Amino acid sequence: MSGNPSGGRAGAAPETILGEAADAAEAASNSKPLDVAARWGFAVMALLHVVIGAIVVALVLGAPGKAEPTGAIEQLAANPWGPAVMWSGCIGCAGLALWQLSEATLRARHLPRSEGLGKLVSSGFLAVAYGGVGYTFGSFAVGVSSDSSDSTAAFSRSLMDRPLGAPLLTALGLTVAGIGVYFVVKGLGKKFKEELRHFEGTHRGHLVSALGVTGHVAKGLALVLTGLLFVVAAATNDPGSSTGLDGSLKALLHHPFGPYLLLPIGAGFIAYGVFALIRARFGRM
Structure with a gap:
């Protein structure tokens, strides 16, 4: 009598075992608790975008x-419910990060190679x-705060001190700018509708669409500016000039038409926040 006491698993090909493990992990990522945590994370990010827009x-x-x-979180931490808001935001963002990680790895493997790479x-x-x-x-929940502009500049300095630091910083800047272009294209092409079909064909759908277009374009432009600061920092060998989103937006204040650009960007961030809140509640996960 021949047979395998372990049910034949000992002779299974490694790729089969890995595939089954990935399927199990993907099934776990579709669980209700992670769905709730990811939606809560979207709501937290929505609130941050509204606060950032108001600051702009x-x-x-x-x-x-x-x-x-960081500036938005600092303002939220200052309210009487600060500690509870901080821990709640931490849990929500952790859940959202885990969900995005599953999108980049577990679900991207089912897509064609080019689409899967883009998703990754x-x-x-x-x-x-x-x-x-x-x-x-x-x-912030444990009482440790930081300035992201200083942290970004310090990271840029550390990267520039390494071999191939300038090309790496340039690549980082181009990646951030590329993500910004993606947001602009997604907004102008209304590709976000694939994630939010609840209001499709309704009068409210036009408002949601307008919020989505305005918000995605504004966020995309801000990311493009942030990425360009990294590129400029690498080209001029001045890593201290890469001060992140805050520095890129404040740099506009020194240009003649800067304030006229910042106002719609700020309004766009608020619009994106409202859209993201709707996405958190009704969006397809």
Whole structure:
């Protein structure tokens, strides 16, 4: 009598075992708890975009502020419910980062090679970004704050001190700018409708579409500016000039038409925040 006491698994090909493990992990990523955590993460990011947009508008009016996630989180931490908001934001962003990671790896494997590679880059970048925001929430929750502009500049200096530092910083800048272009194209092409069909064909759908276009384009332009600062920092050997989103937006204030560009960008961030809140509730995951 021949047979395998383990049910034949000992003779299974390694790629078959890995495939089954990936299928199991993908099934786990479709669980209700992760869905709820990811949606909560979208809501947290929506709130951050609204606050960042308000800070940008305030900058044009002469008020101080840091127009980036850390500045927005700092303002949220200052309210009486600060600690609870910080831990809640940390959990939500962690869930959203984990969901984006599953999009970049587990679900991207079912796509054609070119689409899968694009999904790996875009969702992978977002997973890192959301994870970073979650880490910032956690840092504020335990009483440790930081300035992201200083952190970005320090990171750029550290990278420039390494072999091939300038090309790597340039590649990073082009990647961030490329993500920005992706957001602009996604907004103008209304490709976000694939994620949100709940209001399709309704009067409210036109409003949601307008918010999506305005928000995606504004966020995309801001990311393009941020990426260009990395490229300029590498080209001029001045890593201190790469000060992230806050620095890229404040740099516009020194240009003649800068304030006229910042106002619609700030309004666009608010629009994106409202759209993201709708996405959190009704969007397809």
